[in-house]
Amino acid sequence: METLLPADIYTVINQSIITEVDKKILISLYEPIIGPFAVSLYLTFLYDLDKSEVISSDYNHHHLMTILKSNLNDIVKARQALESVGLLKTYFKKNDNLNEYLYELYSPISPYEFFNHPILNILLLNNIGEKEYSNLLNYYKKVNVNKKDFVEITSSMNETFKSVTPVEKEDEEIREKKKLNINISNLIDFDLLENSLPKGLVNNRTFNKKTRELINQLAFIYNVDSIKMAEFIRLVIDNVGLIDKEKLRDVVRRNYEFNNNGSLPTIVYRTQPEYLKTPSGDKSNRARIIEVFENTKPYDFLRSKNKGSKPISRDLKLIEHLAVDFNLPPGVINVLVDYVIRVNDGKLSEKYMETIASSWNRKGIKTVDDAMKACEKTHKKTVKTVKAAYPKKEVKVPSWMYNDATDEKMSDEELKELEEEMKEFR
Numbered sequence: 001m002e003t004l005l006p007a008d009i010y011t012v013i014n015q016s017i018i019t020e021v022d023k024k025i026l027i028s029l030y031e032p033i034i035g036p037f038a039v040s041l042y043l044t045f046l047y048d049l050d051k052s053e054v055i056s057s058d059y060n061h062h063h064l065m066t067i068l069k070s071n072l073n074d075i076v077k078a079r080q081a082l083e084s085v086g087l088l089k090t091y092f093k094k095n096d097n098l099n100e101y102l103y104e105l106y107s108p109i110s111p112y113e114f115f116n117h118p119i120l121n122i123l124l125l126n127n128i129g130e131k132e133y134s135n136l137l138n139y140y141k142k143v144n145v146n147k148k149d150f151v152e153i154t155s156s157m158n159e160t161f162k163s164v165t166p167v168e169k170e171d172e173e174i175r176e177k178k179k180l181n182i183n184i185s186n187l188i189d190f191d192l193l194e195n196s197l198p199k200g201l202v203n204n205r206t207f208n209k210k211t212r213e214l215i216n217q218l219a220f221i222y223n224v225d226s227i228k229m230a231e232f233i234r235l236v237i238d239n240v241g242l243i244d245k246e247k248l249r250d251v252v253r254r255n256y257e258f259n260n261n262g263s264l265p266t267i268v269y270r271t272q273p274e275y276l277k278t279p280s281g282d283k284s285n286r287a288r289i290i291e292v293f294e295n296t297k298p299y300d301f302l303r304s305k306n307k308g309s310k311p312i313s314r315d316l317k318l319i320e321h322l323a324v325d326f327n328l329p330p331g332v333i334n335v336l337v338d339y340v341i342r343v344n345d346g347k348l349s350e351k352y353m354e355t356i357a358s359s360w361n362r363k364g365i366k367t368v369d370d371a372m373k374a375c376e377k378t379h380k381k382t383v384k385t386v387k388a389a390y391p392k393k394e395v396k397v398p399s400w401m402y403n404d405a406t407d408e409k410m411s412d413e414e415l416k417e418l419e420e421e422m423k424e425f426r
Contacts, residue, residue, distance in 0.1 A: 006062040144279035196230035272331030326357040335371040
């Protein structure tokens with residue numbers, strides 16, 4: 001990469017619609033991770049934009065040095081921090097005299113997305129601690145009002161406006177709110193990985209896009225550097241240069257467990273985030289079941305299903321897989337585990353759980369209540385299919401599931417038994 005010089009030109013391009021609320025999110029959620037100087041650089045780029053807030057004039061980097069009272073090395077580090085969390089894209093053009101840079105600004109993600117992000121969420125917690133993290137959760141927590149005795153009278157579009165004849169108009173490119181995915185592409189040195197493997201074994205299929213993403217994700221979650229990752233890959237690559245992804249996951253995970261006294265990353269030891277929990281006050285049986293799912297860690301929930309015994313590594317691996325790869329919150333994972341165990345003779349079927357988890361991820365299911373409703377819909381279809389083929393076959397169902405497929409209800413005695421079962425783990 002070319003050395004940045006004070007005289008090098010840059011232009012800022014706004015690829016999104018950045019509001020005052022975004023600035024608050026930037027300071028409260030991003031600053032603890034990327035630092036105040038990176039935030040200042042982002043806000044300076046915003047200031048550089050012209051009145052239309054679309055594109056800036058051309059500036060040289062000495063302008064940034066003057067505004068931020070800093071050197072180019074610190075500015076580059078701050079820029080890279082912004083790039084890594086998806087707030088900035090940088091483009092470079094080499095010229096004979098002065099080099100040119102384009103800096104594209106993107107919006108911060110919403111608090112909902114941030115607190116549910118498998119990486120940013122953990123980074124924030126690790127940087128500010130449990131107390132400050134809890135304070136932030138309370139600040140962004142959704143306000144839930146009991147609307148039980150209210151009737152919705154919201155007007156619809158057709159009630160308010162008369163229909164009009166559509167006018168043909170050319171499509172125009174209108175700016176919209178744009179956000180980037182978190183960037184961890186530079187976490188692993190893939191040149192080093194290739195040079196560390198036997199000559200002739202690595203080919204253009206070895207490190208394809210999906211494999212690179214997996215390697216970077218594993219490196220981040222399990223804190224593995226390039227040299228250590230190269231050692232792991234040597235163990236799982238075959239004689240035609242293909243990496244066994246499942247074996248790689250297993251090797252990296254086992255190494256982490258060995259170095260951390262058998263523990264797994266914190267994601268399997270956390271309960272449902274506060275902002276995704278249901279409001280208190282509901283005393284129904286269903287609400288009490290939801291409370292159990294929300295306030296039990298997936299690790300402890302599995303342990304309760306094993307009568308207090310430590311979960312086997314295969315099941316823990318599956319739970320971690322659901323959290324990391326399908327972005328399911330802890331309480332939602334508990335619902336899925338409970339459902340599959342009850343309908344599958346006490347076994348966790350990986351393929352079946354992956355199918356459901358993939359569907360939930362696409363639908364954006366993040367709350368326990370939504371997960372339970374999704375299970376009910378899935379079970380209705382299952383019952384209908386099974387009954388059509390095997391009319392006399394009994395289809396098992398969780399006690400908390402109330403739908404047309406079963407008349408089974410959870411009694412107070414059954415509920416008390418479940419709550420007692422989970423008490424020691426909460």
